[in-house]
Amino acid sequence: MRQAHERAMDLSTRYKKSGKRGVDGWFTRIDAEIFSTLLAFQDSHDIAGSCCEIGVHHGKSFIPLCLSLKKNELAMCIDLFEDQAKNIDFSGHGDRQILVNNLSNWGLEAGRGGSNIRIVTKSSEHITAQHILDVVGRVRFFSIDGGHWEAIVKNDLNLAAGVLVPGGIIALDDIFRAEWPEVTLAFGAWFDRTESASGIVPFACGSNKLYLCPRDYASRYRECLRTDFLTTFYAKTYKSKHFELDSYKTETRDWDEADFQQVCRTILKTFFPDFLIMLKTRKLAVKRLLHGR
Ligand SMILES: C[S@@+](CC[C@H](N)C(=O)[O-])C[C@H]1O[C@@H](n2cnc3c(N)ncnc32)[C@H](O)[C@@H]1O
Structure with a gap:
């Protein structure tokens, strides 16, 4: 039993570090890291239940959800697949056979x-x-991560909010993106209307996703995300009247203005994040050795 659990954890780590490259789709390393950290927290705090994704394409972000399942837990994905005529804003292109092969x-x-x-x-x-x-x-x-027009984003948020366990998490894709202003508008309208009733608030923002949970879990989830990896990408904390949210992002720069150091750091962060974390950890270890702390 313990061995099976450790094997699943190894697979999840391998998937986020390199495996996801072999699956077509949209799932940045920062969001993969946030998924795995939150899923591990749920695992160690006995937050049980299923995993669900709307808009699966070839399974890139669905695979880690499935890898996190324990005995008796289920996963579900919902997609148009061959019914692409209904994909009215052309977001991705679900393919059931490719998904099944990738899962396998x-x-x-x-x-x-x-x-x-x-x-x-x-x-x-x-x-x-x-x-x-x-x-x-x-x-x-x-x-x-399905349709992106306003009505469907609100519909999908309502679905998610209606089925969460206490301590459940919603990850909303493509928010705050110039290409998809409708997702941001839909979220704002949904949140204004439902926040007090649903008690669901945002607690983190990754490079392409907003993370939400019931208010009484928000500080625990924010805390658990302060890992060596993610703090390297920490951008800011936003405090609103209703919630506090931490942002993690690979910055986009005015490249024509960046100096050499900024270019090197961004290249490391974008293409070799594990190498950067290793350098950071080694540097800390050397400092501790020198200062006896
Ligand atoms: C951006 S892709 C999903 C990306 C995926 N989550 C990944 O990890 O790469 C959007 C998906 O949503 C599906 N889709 C679009 N409109 C939908 C709808 N109304 N209901 C369900 N799925 C939809 C598309 O077929 C496509 O597979």
């Missing part, structure tokens, strides 16, 4: 008898919270 490359079987992964071909407009509860029960991690 990571030892995850979908669709077979006894499998704990459910693949649903539908527009999320035609899914209800009850449908999700019937298929996988309450959800501890819900990733939203």
